[in-house]
Structures are given as structure tokens and as C-alpha cells.
Amino acid sequence: MAVVGLSGRLARCYCLRAVRSSLCVPALQLHVSKTAMGASQKDFESAVNQVKLLKKDPGNEVKLKLYALYKQATEGPCNTPKPGLFDLINKAKWDAWNALGNLPKETARQNYVDLVSGLRSSSDSSSQVKPEADKKQAGYETLVITSEDHITKIMLNRPAKKNALNTQMYQEIMLALEAASKDDSTITVFTGSGDYYSSGNDLTNFTDIPPGGVEEKAKNGAILLRDFVDCFIDFPKPLVAVVNGPAVGISVTILGLFDLVYASDRATFHTPFSHLGQTPEGCSSYTFPKIMGLAKAVEMLIFGKKLTAGEAYAQGLVTEVFPDSTFEKEVWTRLKAYSKLPRNAMRISKQIIRNHEKEKLHAINAEESSILQERWLSDECVNAVMNFLSQKAKL
Ligand SMILES: CCCCCCCCCC/C=C/CC(=O)SCCNC(=O)CCNC(=O)[C@H](O)C(C)(C)COP(=O)(O)OP(=O)(O)OC[C@H]1O[C@@H](n2cnc3c(N)ncnc32)[C@H](O)[C@@H]1OP(=O)(O)O
DSSP states (O other): OOOOOOSSHHHHHHHHHTTOOOOOHHHHHHHHHHSOSOOOHHHHHHHHHHGGGOOSOOOHHHHHHHHHHHHHHHHOSOOSOOOOTTOHHHHHHHHHHHTTTTOOHHHHHHHHHHHHHHHHHHHHHHHHTOOOSOEEOSSOSSEEEEEETTEEEEEEOOGGGTTOBOHHHHHHHHHHHHHHHHSSOSEEEEEESSSOSBOOBOGGGGTOOOTTHHHHHHHHHHHHHHHHHHHHHHOOSOEEEEEOSOEETHHHHGGGGOSEEEEETTOEEEOOTGGGTOOOOTTHHHHHHHHHOHHHHHHHHTTOOOEEHHHHHHTTSOSEEEOGGGHHHHHHHHHHHHHTSOHHHHHHHHHHHHHTTHHHHHHHHHHHHHHHHHHTTSHHHHHHHHHHHTTSOOO
């Protein structure tokens, strides 16, 4: 079970920060139980900050503990309604917090401080023997993340669902980007596992309705979307998409926020928003006209024209197209060479190139997300999603 973003930016930040450290859970538990009580608010705040400095993923069990202790220390016993059965992530978090019962805030604060202290020692000792070799990062269910040759590769890993982005995957991608922004890598690469790059938003995201009803669902969806796209706007290192196959919806639109897009000649680029009663996101209402001109952007974003890789290259959305048979070899050879370039120079260059537009992109993202919040409640959208879910319609 992956434990990912709490609702809202602050909470997401907290959760992202709780990800880093390699550790031994039983040792940590021992450490916690042996420590004397009495952490001050200052110790607690310092521990919250120290979590940011942890270098490795502590695993979901520990992240849940950190979450529960944080909530108990700051808000007291769990008093929010239990999330629905299918809201797995929020339910796991709720369970962890609720399990603390009436534990006093002060004790929760102390336990949090002790837990972080244990995580830090574990992280420090393991970093002394840190291997340079390829390493798969634990703690992600919908992604496979590896680091090798100063490249962090984030692979979308729901091949049986064509790498559709469910809410867990959105959350895990945000965590992965936060981690990649601070790790040793010089560039970060997205790709898909299996025959698709991604089929876009998982349409079953529309099915799990919370107690607050569809309005609440749409509101939370808009917050998730805005936070997700913000992470791409703000990502500080060169970001590369290795588009191994067809790409749909949001997996296409956010390409406008990438620095390099390499595509297999098998890839296609499809944004069927009108067909789905929806509207553009990922800042594409701004980036696409800028990249390809208004006429071509309209064809894609309003009329849902599907582009081949060659067409996407001709319109400037794709940097280069490779034959599928040699795609992986050629792309990774290229990327390994690029990854040896000086890290700071690349980072600063990206900053210079992208910073002028950051504020504008954030504003556009907020506007697109808020328009979609309304759209998701429209008959046009509901009917299109129902059609897909009842297997009557495919793209
Ligand atoms: C109010 C709620 C808000 C929720 C939170 C939202 C957060 C942000 C939203 C951002 C918005 C983004 C907009 C978009 O991305 S629009 C694009 C949406 N994508 C689609 O419409 C694609 C739908 N899929 C298809 O048309 C076809 O599956 C395909 C991609 C053309 C592939 O067809 P093919 O015949 O090759 O394969 P299958 O259809 O048999 O697919 C294999 C299984 O995968 C499932 N699948 C594929 N794509 C999706 C998807 N996008 N959502 C859910 N499930 C998907 C498919 O059902 C099959 O499953 P099965 O084996 O169990 O039947």
C-alpha cells in the first residue's frame, strides 16, 4: 500500500518530506519506545524540517506512522469521517491515525521526534555505503523508479490498464518528482511500461464518490490536478519524456512542460477532450498554441485530432522520433551522454529558459483545473465516462 499525498499543498509537502530515508523499522520502533518523553514544540518543528533532509524512502509503514503521529500531535485524536471502502489510501491513513486513539498530543509529538531521529541515523549510516549502481526504489505501487548513470527514470507501471493514471499514480508521481528534484541525478526521465506510454486519466477515477458527493469529488479532483501539474511546472532539472507508445489525454498535454520529448515511431498523441465532454489541462491551452501555432493546437485540443509521432515532431511537440526497433537503445545512449553534462549548468539554464513563464503557467493551471471541476459535473462528461465504463465507447 502506498501512502501518498494528504489533501492540500501543505499536507502534500509534509508527506513528500516523509519519504526519504533507508531504515530498519523494528530498530526504529525500539528506538522510539526507549526514548524519554518531553519534546518541545521547537523539537517537533525541527523534526518536521529534518524529514526533508532524509535521503531515502522510509517505506509505507513508516510514512503511515509519521502521518498518524503528525496528525495526532497537531490535531489530537482522529475525529474525521472514515473514508469509503474503495478510497484505499485515505482509509489507510485514517486507520493509522485512528489507531492512536487518545494518545496525548505531547506523547505523539515526542514519538514523532524520536521516529525522525531514528530515521536520520539509519539514513546517515546507510549513506556511508551508498552504492552507485542501479537501484530500484521501494515504496511505489504504480511506478518503477530506478537511478543509474545520474538518470532517475520514472516508469509508469500499470501496463494492463495502458498506464492510465489513477489517483494513486498521480500522488506517487508527485512524490517521485519531489524526490528526483533533490537526488543525485542530473536528468529525470518519464516512460511507460508495456505497449502504451499512457492512456491518460483513469476513467474509473470518476467512480469512487466520497460522502460529500460528486461536487466534493470534482473539487478534490481539481485540487489533485492543479497540484500534479504544478509539480511539473516547478521541476528544476531537465525533464525528458521517452514516449514508448500511444499517449492520451493528460499524458500528452504535460509534454508541453517537458524539456525533451523522444518518441518511438509507434507513438501517437491524442487529446480527445471534447469527445469526453472535457477541456484542456496540463497548461496545454497555453503551451500547445505556443508550440505548434493556434490552428494545429485547435485541431488537437478542440477537435481531438490524433497525431502520429512524425506529425507531433513536425509541430514541435516532439524533439525527435526513432524507429521502434532501435528506440530504447538510441534514446538511452543519448540520455546517458547528456547525463554527464554539468548538473548545475543544466539546472540554471533550465531556470533561465523557464522562469519567465512560471507564474503565468501556475495561473493557467489553476484556471484549467477550475474549469474542469465544472466540466466533470456536466452531462456531457458524465455520459462519456459512463459510455467508456459500460464498454460502449473507446477512443
Ligand atoms: C471528478 C473526478 C476527478 C478525478 C481525478 C482527476 C484528476 C486529474 C484529471 C486530469 C484529466 C485528464 C484528461 C484525460 O486524460 S482525457 C483521456 C482519458 N483517457 C481515455 O479516454 C482513454 C480510454 N481508453 C481507451 O479508449 C482504450 O482503452 C485505449 C486507450 C484506446 C486502448 O484500447 P485497447 O483496445 O488497446 O485496450 P483496452 O481498452 O482493452 O485497455 C486495456 C485495459 O485498460 C483499461 N483502460 C485503458 N485506458 C483506460 C483509462 N484511461 N481509464 C480506465 N481504464 C483504462 C481498459 O478498460 C482495459 O481494462 P480491462 O482489461 O479491465 O477491460
